[in-house]
Amino acid sequence: MEKNPDKGYVALLGWSLGAVEAAENFDRRYVVVAPEWAEDYCKQHDIPYIPWNFERLNDRSLEIAETLQAEGVDVAIPLYEETVEWAGAINSVLMKNPRLHGQAVLFRDKALMKRRAQLGGIRVGIFEEAHDKDDVVRFLRRVNQTLLKLDGDPNDPIHLKAFDKAGCLGHRVIRTPDEVDMIPEEEFPVLMESHLDGWEFAVEAWIHNGKIAFLNLSEYVTLGYSVFVPATPELESWRPLIEKEIEKLIKTFDIQFGQIHPEYFVTSDGTMYFGEVAYRPPGFKAFELMERAYGFNAYQASILVFDPHTTDEEVKNFFPEPVKGAKGYAGCFGVYPRRRVVSQLEIPEEVENHPYFDYHELTAPMEETVTKRTAFGTHWGLVFFFGDDPHKLRDLLKHQEELDYYI
């Protein structure tokens, strides 16, 4: 697409084909900053590209910031958890605002993040850092004592998460001290959280000039398996409350622009618990689902709100009205083989014939023996659905858990 020289010039940190495609078809100039393995592809397809290896931040970090500054880039957009801190560091140079780096560090460290949220008056569960297995056992016991459980009562589970990994990566659920032994030493340190009973959901919010430009609610059917947008009217009924929570988040973390992806639990009495927040696109193809449902490209939305040259008018015209602006409900299901040994992929006939079935991204099995599922987020591929009734879609997604895609 023809680029508008009066608008901003963005750098995409990390390689994401979907993001590059969106940038290519958008009127902002862009450059991809990605490891060297992306170079051949970029050259071959004339994709503007600057090589960079996103290892740990080090004393060479300034180099990429200066390179981008010399190139005339206005802002860096993180595409992955691993590039969030880089974006903060780079933007603090590009925008001459050192606080942006400190902000990014908060997003990267889940313990710091929770503490900051707590300070901002946001309700969070009980959490603690664990350095070894003993810490975990102690926390599990203490949480259940707090819940006034007696010996022999089933424990409430606790959740273990890596400090600096995206979404479900490294997420474990622990119910008994025995299970603690299963945790490999190299996973420590981790963040431990009490289990929050309630309805878990995710939010994708685009922020421009410190205000919410668009807020999407992604409803989980089963965490790690299925999600859809827009949410059911039941969850959407909490929207005003959720918006208030997001505004608190914006204030607490001093977010002026960008796209955030927080997770919450809402209990039956309407109490919101903050889970965590990420300053990057969500996993699980939520951007694709939004595009399917609303028709706007979520990566372009991010470029828009990151660009310092974007006007309020542009932002207003870009986004549709939440829920009412959607053409239908789009959901996806992450397939995990149910059998221990599989030989082929066969889409269940009832799925293939269902009017809500859209398409799938599953591939034939690479190996026959299925490894036991230990953590979340290791599905073999996604199946997409689209329809006009959110409840029907939700039940359909739930039903997928009982079907064999790999036989």
Add this chain to the structure above:
Amino acid sequence: MSPPDNSSGATATLETVLARMDEAIELLAAAPAFSKTTKLARILDTAKRLMAMEGGCAALESRIQALEEAGVFLGSDWASPQILVPSMTTHALQSPDPNTVVIEALSELRMLAVARGDYLHPQLSVEQAHHYLTQVLAINLAMLFTPPSEAERATQGRLAEIPRRVLRHLAERIGYEHVIDQLIDEIWRILRQRPIQVDPVKQMITQIAICRADPNIDLGASGHGAERLVSSLFAPTNACRDDPGIETFEERLAHLDSSALQSEANGFARAMHDTGLASPYHAAFLRYLRGKADHLLADALGLSNTGRDCLLCYRELVLALIDEAVYPQTAQAVYGLSMMLERGILYQTAVAPALWRQIGLPLSDWAADRLYMAFGDTIPPRRRLLEGVLMMLGLPLGVGQGNNPTCQSARALSMWSFNDPDYLLQILTWGARDDEVIVHFEGQPVSSHSALDGRPLPIDLDPVSLILVPHLDHIYNEMGRMCIGREGDPHRWVNPEFHGWWVGRGFRINVDVATGKLVNPEDFLRHFYAYYHPYYNGNQPLIHPQPAGIAVTDSAARFIGWHAIAIQRVALDTSGEMRVYFFNPNNDSGQDWGDSVKVSTADNGEGYGEASLPFEQFASRLYIFHYDPLERGEPGQVTQEELDECIGYIRRSWGAERLPSVEMQASQGPEG
């Protein structure tokens, strides 16, 4: 949000899935080239569901132009439909991978839209598409008429239904009778060129035979023309009328009296010479006669006086060849043997001893492996190669290049078999026994040894080509490399050195190698007439075949590429028109080159394997020829009308962009 529609019943309807398809096409079209592949899963999956629905194939057919323009074939072989090979479709349509099945099926639907004239395709003409589809249907007749086999069901599951639905749609739109009848015409047209490689033809005939035998398939009035084809393979004579199997047939032979044996011999010969196909029974029959009734061999081979004479002169050799090379698994050897005897080449003193050497030739591991890889182990590689030798010597113009860019090698093999058969046997000995062929280029030896180092080599070739083409291709290219730095086109030096002394050292080209523009076309044509046209060369028939280069055009007269052929002879045809008869190493010479230039392969005086065009039409596609500079002819007598007609053909085809707008002044051609 839009109001809920009422389609949300238990199953998806054609309309809902089609709406999804249209959306997916839009997304694909909007995606930049580098991310198109990420949109394909959705397209292919939706297409697959459509193909399984009533009316889905028709709906896809009407969207196929949009699909192709959006980029569904981009980056795959299917992006160049003009190079697609019908015989590959079976494999793709029976693939366990749904994406392969669907993209192949979409490609067939594209051919259909083009063939019906609904889709004006930049790379495909209506005829090309129609021709291609007929062949696809012919090759996949079994899938068209029969439910999936157990094997297909096991590998493809419900997917096996998709190719059937698509093929049925194709056949319905083109017409079943049409398919069978055209298929039969097609087979006859190919057979009249007497190709060495007949396996694809045999496959098609077998499919027809299966369909005709199946009571569930109604072919209507069509398919009757297949009688001779089917019988020539499966039941050419009385004793095997019921296709009883070789063993039973041999038992029956033992009980036949001499007149019945005579009539068997005649029947076999007639079937074979009618079609160019030899039945496995025929091979068994020859082996039976050998030693018991040698006097019937000449009749069983269908020999004329020439062949019979040859057989009698070289009796021991012929018997040895039958012993070593003629088996039911190598039935075509019968035809090769018969045609070789007819050519009388055994009277060239070197040929018979060279054949004796060939009979005892030990094969290198490489050569044996290659033959084994291409033809399997039903017969030892040595016998397979000997069958190939007989076929190539019997049908010098039946050589084909397969689906490989090796026209020069195929042309050379044909030329040697035609003109210098003992040389052919010599390099085959080097290639098959020693893994190295050495040819000299201007006194310097050029070895083929490094040709065999691990590169993928063509496999769809006859036995002799299978061994020699890798060597020859390497040597030809090496010779070209040795010409780097010389001014002008390297064919000038390579062709005579590569093929033999008889290739004229004089050389003309009408294309400027650097710019691709036509240079001095009139002068070029004038000299071509003077050297080759009997009216201007002192009525001298061409003595040896000469390599030449042509600019191949498609049926819309658009330039496709440069191609190597051999001019065999120039003569008046039966209706008094002067024609150039030439050998095209392409597997099927009958081609439409556009602007009413249609290469003929039969009915205009062509011998087996010859292609022909009226002189001026041929000249209009020529860009390189060789000649003997000492025989000048009468260039001055060629009339302006003849030249103008030729140039008209050039201007309306491949020369459209290459001819200068104002005719060239007397500038120097590349040859000076």
